[in-house]
Amino acid sequence: MYVILTYDIKLDETGPRVLRRVFKLCKKYLTHIQNSVFEGELSESQIMQLNSELKKYIRDDKDSVIIFKSRHERWLEKDFWGKCDNKLSNIF
């Protein structure tokens, strides 16, 4: 399954630590393509695993994670406008 993950971490007093951990965890599973945006191929069980690991850090009343799932990467076109980080995966 092709996945796009975005997160928004509230930067209060514990926020920076949460952000570092969430970033590190997402990089373990996915490719970092923009500030708080990741993409990649994951199985359903990997998505559930990532979800359970993220839950240890995400504060339900402060932080949000959105995960978009598409059964096939080819069903999704990706365009870059402006700066494009050249080490990114290029799927179109």
Added chain:
Amino acid sequence: MYVILTYDIKLDETGPRVLRRVFKLCKKYLTHIQNSVFEGELSESQIMQLNSELKKYIRDDKDSVIIFKSRHERWLEKDFWGKCDNKLSNIF
């Protein structure tokens, strides 16, 4: 076409002004669902229109916009983990 748009604006001396303009422009076309993430249905001509308007603000060496396009909204599942802004569109 169902669209997800994310942006990353460099917050240097002119960054905040660029951010305000880019945010306002994206809200004109799409629904704001997370910090720098928007979604919605756009035609190809609307996407081109948004692109040409964003180009006036985006600094190619500093800022980046990624746009994911899916021909059908149903080809994409969306999950929220953590905080979910209740005024958001709910497509699954």
